[in-house]
Amino acid sequence: MDNRSSWSVFRMLFILIIALWYLFGFPIAAQVFTVAAATFFATGRRYRWFYILYKTLPRDVQAAYRFLRINLQLRDWNKRNMSVTRLFTEEVSPKRMAKVAYHFEGRSWTYSQVEAYSNRVGNYFMSLKKADGTPLLQREDSVGLVMENCPEYVCIWLGLAKVGFVTALINSNLRREPLSHSIQAANCKVLICGASLSAAVAEVYESIDGIPLFQLGKSDGESPECLSRHGVIFLGDVLPQASSELPIELIRKTGPRDKLMYIYTSGTTGLPKAAVITNLRFMFMTVSIHLMLGIKDDDVVYDPLPLYHTAGGIIGAGQAIICGNTVALRKKFSASNFWKDCVTYKCTVAQYIGEICRYLLSVPEMPEERDHKVRVMFGNGLRPQIWKTFVERFRIKQIGELYGATEGNSNIINIDGTIGAVGFVPRYAGKVYPMALIRVDEETGEPLRGKDGLCIRCEPGEPGISVAKINNKNAISSFHGYADKKASEKKVIHDVFTKGDSAFNSGDILVMDEFGYFYFKDRTGDTFRWKGENVATSEVEAVISNIVGLKDATVYGVEVPETEGRAGMAAIVDEDGSLDLVKLSEGMKKSLPGYARPLFLRVLKELPMTGTYKLKKKDLQSDGFSPKLIKDKLYISVKEKFVPLTEEIYADVLNGKVKL
Numbered sequence: 015m016d017n018r019s020s021w022s023v024f025r026m027l028f029i030l031i032i033a034l035w036y037l038f039g040f041p042i043a044a045q046v047f048t049v050a051a052a053t054f055f056a057t058g059r060r061y062r063w064f065y066i067l068y069k070t071l072p073r074d075v076q077a078a079y080r081f082l083r084i085n086l087q088l089r090d091w092n093k094r095n096m097s098v099t100r101l102f103t104e105e106v107s108p109k110r111m112a113k114v115a116y117h118f119e120g121r122s123w124t125y126s127q128v129e130a131y132s133n134r135v136g137n138y139f140m141s142l143k144k145a146d147g148t149p150l151l152q153r154e155d156s157v158g159l160v161m162e163n164c165p166e167y168v169c170i171w172l173g174l175a176k177v178g179f180v181t182a183l184i185n186s187n188l189r190r191e192p193l194s195h196s197i198q199a200a201n202c203k204v205l206i207c208g209a210s211l212s213a214a215v216a217e218v219y220e221s222i223d224g225i226p227l228f229q230l231g232k233s234d235g236e237s238p239e240c241l242s243r244h245g246v247i248f249l250g251d252v253l254p255q256a257s258s259e260l261p262i263e264l265i266r267k268t269g270p271r272d273k274l275m276y277i278y279t280s281g282t283t284g285l286p287k288a289a290v291i292t293n294l295r296f297m298f299m300t301v302s303i304h305l306m307l308g309i310k311d312d313d314v315v316y317d318p319l320p321l322y323h324t325a326g327g328i329i330g331a332g333q334a335i336i337c338g339n340t341v342a343l344r345k346k347f348s349a350s351n352f353w354k355d356c357v358t359y360k361c362t363v364a365q366y367i368g369e370i371c372r373y374l375l376s377v378p379e380m381p382e383e384r385d386h387k388v389r390v391m392f393g394n395g396l397r398p399q400i401w402k403t404f405v406e407r408f409r410i411k412q413i414g415e416l417y418g419a420t421e422g423n424s425n426i427i428n429i430d431g432t433i434g435a436v437g438f439v440p441r442y443a444g445k446v447y448p449m450a451l452i453r454v455d456e457e458t459g460e461p462l463r464g465k466d467g468l469c470i471r472c473e474p475g476e477p478g479i480s481v482a483k484i485n486n487k488n489a490i491s492s493f494h495g496y497a498d499k500k501a502s503e504k505k506v507i508h509d510v511f512t513k514g515d516s517a518f519n520s521g522d523i524l525v526m527d528e529f530g531y532f533y534f535k536d537r538t539g540d541t542f543r544w545k546g547e548n549v550a551t552s553e554v555e556a557v558i559s560n561i562v563g564l565k566d567a568t569v570y571g572v573e574v575p576e577t578e579g580r581a582g583m584a585a586i587v588d589e590d591g592s593l594d595l596v597k598l599s600e601g602m603k604k605s606l607p608g609y610a611r612p613l614f615l616r617v618l619k620e621l622p623m624t625g626t627y628k629l630k631k632k633d634l635q636s637d638g639f640s641p642k643l644i645k646d647k648l649y650i651s652v653k654e655k656f657v658p659l660t661e662e663i664y665a666d667v668l669n670g671k672v673k674l
Contacts, residue, residue: 066441070529073430074440080305080429081447087301088294088489097268097293098335099176103129103260106338115334116165117342117359123165128334130258131166135173135249138256139204140264142226150226153178154273156200159322160184160193160215161208163345166230167321168331170206175274177264182276182288183322185547186211187607192285192553194218197225200276200288200497206230206249270294270489276497277324279420285553288497289421291328294489299324299425300332304339306427307390307414309363311338316356316364316388318344319546324420325393330365339363349373353382353408364388367546368395368578371404383408392416392427395546395578398434405431417480417534421505422518423491424449424482426532435531436524448491448511451478451524451532459521459538461507469510474528477535481510481517493518542571543579545609554610558584561601562593566621569612570635575668582612585634587621595649595656603654613674614639615649615656640664 091101111126123131139157142150151157157174159181161167171181182200184193186208193214197205202225207215209231219227227246274296276288303309315333319326321343333339342359344351352374356364370393392414396404405413417436418425426437426449439447451472453462461469461479472478484506485491495502510517523535541548551569558567566587571580586593595615602611622633641648641661648659650667657663666672 083305092270095269098296099265102335114340118165131169132173133258134253134256136176140177156180156182156202158182158197158202158205163321180273185322190605194221195285197222277420287501290494298489299328300336303329304337313362314340316342316361318347349377356386357382362387363390366393369546371396401433423493424480436534438530441530448483454479477523477525480520480522480524484516547609549610557605572638583614584612585616588617613651617647
């Protein structure tokens, strides 16, 4: 390294230390400098250390500056007691009343229209009374929302938040028990559904104690009989009569740390869990994407993702609510219309999940993929194998690959386009952003501990579980968990880095390289990801067991070449050959969303167990679905019917002729 390069490194290090001093005070800046110096002199690998510093410091200085801006913004909002609704009504909306907030199916909603519609929603639901004259809803009561994507979706939760109600954003793909459970898990006092989902709601309505039901839009035919009998109220009939005046006094009663909404996540086991999203966390996630990726105020964001998820509903749609951008929504993702929409709405920023990228690459070339103006795309799950091809074909200047959990605090982002990386944390910045990888027992998933009783950090190149220290005084590292406190406690590890501390356990296996980049490897626990959704295996196992007459069954994810995530596979014990495949397929179709239905089936005489009667699910998973290796009967779901998985079909799956 020449003198000029050395001076450049030290200059950038000096700038970084000053930035940390300004943001966190002298003690933290001094610790970072001390750790860096001690590492340099203690390891003896001086030249390598300087090389790593030289390679990463430009990245780290840029990130530190943007991180500083995020922290200052959050501190300002927290100091001024701002909530999402107050920020929207007092600062974002007034400046942009005539600007388009949302594009959708050829229609445009201005900020003025979003403001008025959400005010009507808030005022109407606040005015509802019980038979005895008391309010139907009290402050912080939950309202379930199960609808497809549309601007009204955002306006409804925004309007409810304006008057102090908390909206539970329920996955619109859920049916029967998972749907009923999701409504009850958040203790919803009222349910709002879209017309296209009224039949699904009718199936579970008796199980949710017949809570008041409201429907947006009229069904094509007659409403389901049970809903008509219970007096479903159509919002299109009542909202026009509600006041469009701003309930400002109620808005000012809500602070940054109050609940805003629930977003469901499968976590690692069981049925969906309602993760708590506070106002400050919503603002943090949204503004972080905006500032870390350099999104401009006049950018138009394309959001084809479900609004019930964090990606589409917060960091996508939230760009309009918090940052004043125009956002183009779509009811459902379409590979053939993705670039056409981007051209139509003049989008400059777009969202993705890994599956979307693969689907886009599979579509024949079209003029719109060259004519679009998208310069930034952000999301998660873009596979390293197709990263370069994707960027080059669609001419995307910047990819912002994200990593994080809805309920967690270990959020990182790739801002420099390093292929395959889901984000980074500078090697010398552990005190500033205490995210780390720790060693765990491969069988139990429990953290391994040293002689001092603390968790053991992974070395560069060593896979481990991602954890992040919890500090509820800080918006970035706070953890609010789920509506279910017991479920929240299971995600927390104690005595991690120091005695008495606690950290969020992501349940994800990552690996970090010597430059501080993190790469996703796998998920632990009984969860796998397919079609952009988390699948809780215990939930699917319970459904299958009921369908097949309580036969032993286990569900797991298997890797399929050239696909993201893992495809579902079920292993079922059938000692007497009585398994009815038609009944199984039809039962899964009725009770499970499409992404959760196993695509592969293995029928065996008994499930493999350990000497202590623990299921050897890892052995089954490692076997995969190859008919050459497995002697048990194998089936594949083709057009929602199970057919024998022959070697010919297996080969077609591997070479992509059979689409999963």
